[in-house]
Amino acid sequence: MELWYTEEWTKDVRFSIKIKKHLYSEKSAFQQVDILESDEFGRFLTLDGLMMANEKDEFIYHDSIVHPAMCVNPDIKNVLVIGAGDGGTIRELTRYWGIKHIDMVEIDEQVVRSCQQFLPLTAAKLADPRVDLHFKDGVTWVEKTKTGHYDLVIVDSTDPIGPGEGLFTVNFYENCFRILSADGILINQHESPYFERDVQAMKKAHQKIRKIFPIAKVYQAHIPTYPSGHWLFGFASKTLDPIQDANFAAWKQLGLETKYYNTDLHVGAFMLPTYVKELLNDAIK
């Protein structure tokens, strides 16, 4: 018998992975949670049948969502992470000893518990004493947070369908702006420029963030297991430019070894293809 996991990237495009074992499968209060095991990608987490993280290339996503912001402001001390149930974002953040406190607000405890059991590669640092886990709604969390409280907000969410929907609204981004300190940075997973559904999500996110943040840039990464392999992240801030203000010397001095990120790539990632720049410009017309 052969077991194949198949993801519909569009109704006409499928990405399939041969599976050795279906390790975990539960319907939580919010979504379908599965953990599967494969030869090519090792173990991987899916939510509602969409790839979230796998052992082969999770480092690309997690390097991309954490290190650029930390290089722009190595003095970040107080961090809010929304989503990120697999723990990989927290793992990268905890490598910075300058970070004093991380609130991780994940709506679905079942995602965290299943990853702690089956995906220690990403989940192992959730027990770091600087991390407070809150199984709550990120939208409500940012509403209730006091002004200027965080130096960095990372929105490590699913797509804007289902539990992640509220994390793509004007109200949510306005609260992110409000709760950030003067040099605060907002990073969000910013969808993709290639398949139409992702393009629409990308445009909507950019349109909203651009209206609220004086600086709102987009950078890219090669993530082969996300639809099209071309994935984007948003860098928004009140004052700091991701390139002009990057502190490459300070970041290098930290001596962190990273498999994907480096300070050259930091610059290169913000150099977008013409068609992607045009799509983003269309969004703000």
Next chain:
Amino acid sequence: MELWYTEEWTKDVRFSIKIKKHLYSEKSAFQQVDILESDEFGRFLTLDGLMMANEKDEFIYHDSIVHPAMCVNPDIKNVLVIGAGDGGTIRELTRYWGIKHIDMVEIDEQVVRSCQQFLPLTAAKLADPRVDLHFKDGVTWVEKTKTGHYDLVIVDSTDPIGPGEGLFTVNFYENCFRILSADGILINQHESPYFERDVQAMKKAHQKIRKIFPIAKVYQAHIPTYPSGHWLFGFASKTLDPIQDANFAAWKQLGLETKYYNTDLHVGAFMLPTYVKELLNDAIK
């Protein structure tokens, strides 16, 4: 009835496209040639069951294989293109009025004729008067070419299995070096850093080119329909560095509109992820 095209990216990973029509299918003297039609990607060419070019994203590959070299040396006049049967590389080259002559050496006439019939988007410029089409073996062609004859050689080949195999050998690259002028540039499709088979092909190409060319760099592009979506190109030359010697002002003055390439991306494309740099360095140890 549903018709699906499925490509094995590895034995455990499949990429599938829903098909409207199977337009063309012939076994040539060299390989299986098919042209299919889909909603998502328009028409596309496959050789031996592997995606070569499709109407949705061929511009990414063809921008990447042509424009960086032309930006580094806008004075290129005499060009050799090996492979490139779909015609897309020729289409981009013919946009430069400074180019006086292009020899296109494609081993398989049937690829060219089928693309002329079914893929005019890429094949339409093959009739440009500056283009000479030769249905011959590229390996023999470079052996018989006189020293210093070309300013640019582009190897737009299939993988190093089947008809493309000879285009990944030391002997072939040595001839490329020999037939290039003093400021000559060699560009080759350089496989991918992600799936093991492609990694091996990438390392072997880089190892050989590095031994022959004083300057041998690698740059990347997001090509969603190639395995992993993370594809590489090689830039090798006798004297010109792809960044230091790039003539961005001259290139911009040409006024070419490009959907993927731009002069910022030119720089960014050479900024490789750490794991890719390590794989390339491993290859030359």
